[in-house]
Amino acid sequence: MSEKLLMKGNEVIAEAALRAGCRHYFGYPITPQTEVAHYMAKKMEQIGGVFVQAESEVAAINMVYGAASTGKRVMTSSSSPGISLKQEGISYSACAELPMVIVDVVRCGPGLGGILPAQCDYFQIVKGGGHGDYNLVVFAPSSIQELYELVVHAFNVADQYRNPVVILGDGYLGQMMEAVEFKDEEVINKVEKPWATVGTNMEREHNVITSIYIEADVLEAHNNKLQAKYRAIEANETMVEEFNCEGADVIVTAYGTVARIVKNVIKDAAKEGIKVGLIRPITLWPFPKASFEKYAETPKGFLCVEMSAGQMVEDVRLAINGKNSVDFHGRTGGNVPSQKDIMAIVREIAARK
Amino acid sequence: MMNQIILAGFGGQGILSMGHFIAHAGLLDGKNVSWLPSYGPEKRGGTANCHVIVGDEEVGSPIISNASVLIAMNGPSLEKFESLVEPGGIIITDKSLVPVKPTRTDVKLYEIPATEMAYELGNATYAGVIILGKLIALTDVVSTENFEVALRSILKPSKHFMIPEEMKALQRGAEYV
Numbered sequence: 001m002s003e004k005l006l007m008k009g010n011e012v013i014a015e016a017a018l019r020a021g022c023r024h025y026f027g028y029p030i031t032p033q034t035e036v037a038h039y040m041a042k043k044m045e046q047i048g049g050v051f052v053q054a055e056s057e058v059a060a061i062n063m064v065y066g067a068a069s070t071g072k073r074v075m076t077s078s079s080s081p082g083i084s085l086k087q088e089g090i091s092y093s094a095c096a097e098l099p100m101v102i103v104d105v106v107r108c109g110p111g112l113g114g115i116l117p118a119q120c121d122y123f124q125i126v127k128g129g130g131h132g133d134y135n136l137v138v139f140a141p142s143s144i145q146e147l148y149e150l151v152v153h154a155f156n157v158a159d160q161y162r163n164p165v166v167i168l169g170d171g172y173l174g175q176m177m178e179a180v181e182f183k184d185e186e187v188i189n190k191v192e193k194p195w196a197t198v199g200t201n202m203e204r205e206h207n208v209i210t211s212i213y214i215e216a217d218v219l220e221a222h223n224n225k226l227q228a229k230y231r232a233i234e235a236n237e238t239m240v241e242e243f244n245c246e247g248a249d250v251i252v253t254a255y256g257t258v259a260r261i262v263k264n265v266i267k268d269a270a271k272e273g274i275k276v277g278l279i280r281p282i283t284l285w286p287f288p289k290a291s292f293e294k295y296a297e298t299p300k301g302f303l304c305v306e307m308s309a310g311q312m313v314e315d316v317r318l319a320i321n322g323k324n325s326v327d328f329h330g331r332t333g334g335n336v337p338s339q340k341d342i343m344a345i346v347r348e349i350a351a352r353k
Numbered sequence: 354m355m356n357q358i359i360l361a362g363f364g365g366q367g368i369l370s371m372g373h374f375i376a377h378a379g380l381l382d383g384k385n386v387s388w389l390p391s392y393g394p395e396k397r398g399g400t401a402n403c404h405v406i407v408g409d410e411e412v413g414s415p416i417i418s419n420a421s422v423l424i425a426m427n428g429p430s431l432e433k434f435e436s437l438v439e440p441g442g443i444i445i446t447d448k449s450l451v452p453v454k455p456t457r458t459d460v461k462l463y464e465i466p467a468t469e470m471a472y473e474l475g476n477a478t479y480a481g482v483i484i485l486g487k488l489i490a491l492t493d494v495v496s497t498e499n500f501e502v503a504l505r506s507i508l509k510p511s512k513h514f515m516i517p518e519e520m521k522a523l524q525r526g527a528e529y530v
Contacts, residue, residue, distance in 0.1 A: 115392070172389060
């Protein structure tokens with residue numbers, strides 16, 4: 001391991017991508033993720049990669065589609081309204097089974113909203129903001145070190161399953177600085193890409209990357225293939241942190257920066273004799289249902305905390321499946337749930353019969 | 354021990370840089386650190402703040418809800434953040450720019466005429482480092498040696514000629530009573 005560096009989340013995203021072998025980046029500036037593009041603009045030139053500031057987010061995602069079709073490791077990044085613009089291209093990429101990494105550093109919405117941190121893109125990323133039956137693998141890091149590791153991992157997962165992968169972080173994760181320790185060498189999953197459109201050399205049939213299947217049965221067969229892939233991802237790629245859950249009076253669930261606030265609440269609650277557990281989904285899709293099923297009946301209740309009006313809570317309630325109560329606490333507009341407010345709800349749940 | 358420091362003032366006073374110096378020096382001291390900036394629509398003359406955590410334990414939330422120290426470089430910052438200081442905590446103000454007193458009486462208050470002292474040293478931009486001198490003297494949050502290393506790695510080489518003066522300013526702040 002090399003020395004620890006103090007770096008901003010957005011810069012770490014870019015550095016991690018370069019370490020993972022990404023040499024193509026297409027983006028369009030938007031707060032709070034613009035430093036990703038800054039870093040890429042500076043570094044790509046030095047290492048012979050490609051950086052393009054596209055004319056729009058729509059153009060950028062379609063450039064990513066093109067580069068991914070040639071089998072190259074490619075990334076784009078944006079923030080909420082920019083991701084909305086990319087959704088058509090994301091749906092096309094999912095259908096065409098193109099490996100790519102998309103970073104969404106979430107800001108508060110809806111609409112142009114504001115630039116402060118939020119988690120209100122859960123629906124558009126996890127549930128598919130584009131059309132059709134598709135899933136994106138979604139990683140939700142909660143520290144800068146984890147952000148680095150998950151970006152590298154995201155490229156491997158994207159290649160392995162031929163699927164777009166999203167890094168979903170709130171604005172704070174992009175803007176804050178923490179220590180990061182880069183590995184001397186990254187684990188790169190070298191996947192053969194015989195499907196890539198890299199020229200036939202007159203030695204094989206043409207490869208075709210497409211997302212159009214006009215015949216009903218042909219499209220259904222393709223859908224079935226995609227669904228089989230999604231089941232394999234669910235079986236193999238789910239990631240979760242379970243902390244202090246065994247025998248907990250209350251289990252709180254949160255992801256990203258909010259999960260860190262909950263960790264402070266766990267310490268506060270322990271001083272009052274209340275045992276609080278945390279289930280922190282690291283993959284939002286696939287959702288770590290098994291962790292919720294395992295503990296569904298043991299605490300007095302669950303509490304889901306988000307920087308949204310209540311999005312992930314729907315998946316939590318599906319996983320708990322009526323076996324326990326699931327309370328929700330959320331803040332919007334760029335406000336962040338406070339330790340004090342979470343603690344007050346925890347106390348109330350712990351006091352239940 | 355976890356030092357939870359909120360630094361706040363006008364945009365352009367170098368608030369974010371002050372936090373960056375402390376976080377970087379903390380890292381060099383082998384501590385766990387985080388630096389969280391306010392990144393709203395701030396601009397020169399508006400308000401800026403950052404939350405810096407330095408300590409031996411793992412950093413939980415990077416958002417500080419119980420500050421061990423508040424550094425207020427203007428009046429509005431004192432009013433906005435004094436309620437977040439834990440009982441027995443520290444408030445350091447730049448007396449040259451903060452005409453008001455905190456309403457809190459359960460905290461330790463240090464008022465330093467940092468901007469005036471900085472002018473005496475020949476450059477108003479030293480005010481922040483003067484305040485940080487007091488912070489380090491009071492809390493030992495970072496070592497002076499690594500503070501200097503942090504200055505050297507964060508400041509552009511074209512500003513390195515200022516480092517000896519910055520360190521003198523740090524010393525002045527530490528000694529001010």
